[in-house]
Amino acid sequence: MAEATIRSAAASRPGPLLRDLLGLGLIALGGLAGYLLFPDNLAFLTRLISVALLVLSLDLIVGYCGIASLGQAALYGAGAYTAGIACLNGVTEPFLLVLIGAAAGAMTGLLMGAVMLRAHGLPQLVLSIALVQLLHEAANKASWLTGGSDGLSGMVPAPLFGVFEFDLWGRSAYLFGLGLLLVVFAVLRLVVRSPFGMLCRGLKEDPLRISALGIYAFPVLLKMFVISGAVAGTGGALAAIATQVVGLDSVSFELSANALVMLVLGGIGHLYGALVGTVIFMALEHVVAAANPFHWMTLVGAVLIAIVLFAPRGLSGSLDQLAGLLTRQGGRAGR
Amino acid sequence: MTPVFEVSRLSKEFGGLKVSRDISLAMAEGERLALIGPNGAGKTTFVNLVTGRIRPNSGHVRLDGEDITALGPEQRVRRGLVRTFQVTRLFPDMTPEEHVIMTVLQRHGKAARILARFHGDSEAADEAADVLATLGLTEVARRKVGAIAYGQQRLLEIAIALAQRPKVLLLDEPAAGVPSADTPRIEEALARLPASLAVLMIEHDMDLVFRFARRVVVLAAGELIFEGPPADVARDPQVREAYLGSYAHAGSHA
Ligand SMILES: Nc1ncnc2c1ncn2[C@@H]1O[C@H](COP(=O)(O)OP(=O)(O)OP(=O)(O)O)[C@@H](O)[C@H]1O
Ligand SMILES: [Mg+2]
Numbered sequence: 001m002a003e004a005t006i007r008s009a010a011a012s013r014p015g016p017l018l019r020d021l022l023g024l025g026l027i028a029l030g031g032l033a034g035y036l037l038f039p040d041n042l043a044f045l046t047r048l049i050s051v052a053l054l055v056l057s058l059d060l061i062v063g064y065c066g067i068a069s070l071g072q073a074a075l076y077g078a079g080a081y082t083a084g085i086a087c088l089n090g091v092t093e094p095f096l097l098v099l100i101g102a103a104a105g106a107m108t109g110l111l112m113g114a115v116m117l118r119a120h121g122l123p124q125l126v127l128s129i130a131l132v133q134l135l136h137e138a139a140n141k142a143s144w145l146t147g148g149s150d151g152l153s154g155m156v157p158a159p160l161f162g163v164f165e166f167d168l169w170g171r172s173a174y175l176f177g178l179g180l181l182l183v184v185f186a187v188l189r190l191v192v193r194s195p196f197g198m199l200c201r202g203l204k205e206d207p208l209r210i211s212a213l214g215i216y217a218f219p220v221l222l223k224m225f226v227i228s229g230a231v232a233g234t235g236g237a238l239a240a241i242a243t244q245v246v247g248l249d250s251v252s253f254e255l256s257a258n259a260l261v262m263l264v265l266g267g268i269g270h271l272y273g274a275l276v277g278t279v280i281f282m283a284l285e286h287v288v289a290a291a292n293p294f295h296w297m298t299l300v301g302a303v304l305i306a307i308v309l310f311a312p313r314g315l316s317g318s319l320d321q322l323a324g325l326l327t328r329q330g331g332r333a334g335r
Numbered sequence: 336m337t338p339v340f341e342v343s344r345l346s347k348e349f350g351g352l353k354v355s356r357d358i359s360l361a362m363a364e365g366e367r368l369a370l371i372g373p374n375g376a377g378k379t380t381f382v383n384l385v386t387g388r389i390r391p392n393s394g395h396v397r398l399d400g401e402d403i404t405a406l407g408p409e410q411r412v413r414r415g416l417v418r419t420f421q422v423t424r425l426f427p428d429m430t431p432e433e434h435v436i437m438t439v440l441q442r443h444g445k446a447a448r449i450l451a452r453f454h455g456d457s458e459a460a461d462e463a464a465d466v467l468a469t470l471g472l473t474e475v476a477r478r479k480v481g482a483i484a485y486g487q488q489r490l491l492e493i494a495i496a497l498a499q500r501p502k503v504l505l506l507d508e509p510a511a512g513v514p515s516a517d518t519p520r521i522e523e524a525l526a527r528l529p530a531s532l533a534v535l536m537i538e539h540d541m542d543l544v545f546r547f548a549r550r551v552v553v554l555a556a557g558e559l560i561f562e563g564p565p566a567d568v569a570r571d572p573q574v575r576e577a578y579l580g581s582y583a584h585a586g587s588h589a
Contacts, residue, residue: 195440195456196449202426202437209424212386213441213499214412220447227449 020189023272024182031178042170044286046242049177052278053184053235054255055262056271060228062260063269064192065221066204067116070256071128072232074135077251078108079233081139081146084246087155094157094166094176098237105233106226113225117218129253136251151247155240166241173242180238184231188271191227200224261300265307267314276316337400339364339533340416340503345394347384354380355391356557362503362533369544369565370537372554373578378537379421381554382505386418387411399502415502419492421511421537427481431472431491434480435463438498463498470494470524486517493524504528506536510543522546553577
């Protein structure tokens with residue numbers, strides 16, 4: 001009898017799907033609120049979205065596969081530069097540019113994964129740093145293609161749907177970014193709840209157990225690097241389209257490290273944390289750093305220490321625990 | 336009849352410590368074999384060697400007549416050589432149902448699908464439900480593994496192994512760490528393993544061994560020192576000596 005219950009329930013599990021729809025609704029609402037409340041800051045908010053995509057892509061690697069990386073901006077920068085170069089060479093359709101950026105990110109992810117997955121632990125982390133530094137240097141040296149330390153500028157993307165110009169106000173760019181974020185987020189929620197996503201979680205916790213099921217880790221993890229690269233590349237392309245400049249900072253170690261900080265701040269392993277962390281980090285940076293850059297660094301340090309000590313699962317983890325207590329679901333968001 | 340599983344002259348040294356010495360062993364289809372031996376005798380190492388987790392210094396492993404010595408652990412599993420672990424290796428955040436579904440999906444070649452819902456494969460879900468029911472785990476199928484009793488976790492290890500549809504199953508102390516009140520359930524599960532399956536069980540509990548196996552091999556300090564029916568084990572002078580500890584210096588200090 002109890003067995004029959006399992007069978008019937010296995011077919012339809014409305015719980016997680018409903019929660020994801022709710023999550024998407026919240027993101028859309030938050031995004032629209034930003035649009036209405038801060039009409040003068042849309043350029044900043046668009047940049048925030050592009051960085052959120054980078055941090056999401058990092059969560060796929062760190063949170064779902066247990067692979068620490070301090071070189072994630074390599075994938076973001078690959079997307080930004082490729083989209084930028086394409087735009088300067090006459091490919092101006094924004095959706096096409098995003099696809100190009102995503103493809104470049106995915107390719108770079110494939111390479112990065114192929115290299116990083118040769119190692120484990122600390123050497124792996126060092127490899128990630130080495131890779132982003134290499135790419136940074138390459139972008140710096142190949143100035144005929146990338147503009148070197150001046151970066152790329154002067155891209156003029158075609159109007160969105162042929163109608164909405166990417167103007168000074170940045171309205172089109174912001175709504176374009178918000179739309180991209182929603183689509184990417186929805187897709188990623190599906191990805192992490194697929195058999196593949198489940199397998200990644202297993203590999204993160206106990207690779208030996210997965211191997212004892214007859215499953216090779218390498219192709220699975222490599223696939224995640226490719227997906228992660230596509231997401232980061234999308235973020236990079238968005239930045240290129242919205243700001244119409246691409247600089248060396250987009251392939252920097254610093255951006256990579258900041259992305260990791262944002263992820264840890266928000267909480268790893270359920271995608272929501274990536275968004276929460278990015279919003280809090282970048283909003284604080286925007287406000288505090290404008291007043292005093294030194295205070296900003298101090299604040300980041302203090303907040304990080306507090307997080308690690310008092311909320312090791314990140315801010316969203318704590319929020320989630322709270323929500324769990326309130327709704328007596330007791331579960332982690334999205335798990 | 337060719338043995339379904341055959342190990343010949345398997346040897347392994349860990350920096351001078353010989354943990355396997357020239358071990359040869361064969362199992363027929365459907366056989367129930369017990370592998371016993373004092374702590375540190377090299378029993379788990381033997382399992383690690385034949386499953387490809389550790390590379391032997393010399394010797395061969397054959398499965399169904401095929402030499403699998405050069406294959407990696409994943410390939411051996413795919414050919415039907417499956418093990419369980421002395422200390423359970425499970426995912427505390429996942430449910431028993433999810434463990435078994437993942438296993439079944441792997442057997443169907445669908446474990447790494449992206450464009451599918453993990454819980455959406457009703458074929459896999461049904462098969463998982465059957466396996467879990469066989470082992471009496473239906474009640475806890477949807478709980479987090481971290482929250483179920485250790486005895487149930489041990490049963491889940493067996494459920495996962497069964498869902499892999501092995502030809503040869505190596506059980507490394509399937510009742511280790513289980514409160515004695517729960518061992519009958521484990522034993523019952525072992526008694527109901529498919530008849531055609533060749534099972535090698537490592538076990539310290541001699542009562543369990545007596546009821547389970549028709550043949551026993553004894554490993555001491557990496558060497559097989561006895562092979563025969565369970566009734567003769569206790570009478571064998573070499574085995575008595577091994578258990579009294581005269582071999583202990585070559586193994587662990589247990
Ligand atoms: N990776 C390793 N490196 C070095 N020595 C090892 C390694 N693995 C096992 N050993 C040693 O090999 C010997 C056999 O260990 P093994 O775990 O196979 O014993 P066992 O018979 O399974 O014991 P138990 O009954 O306690 O499970 C022990 O002395 C152990 O310390
Ligand atoms: Mg052992």
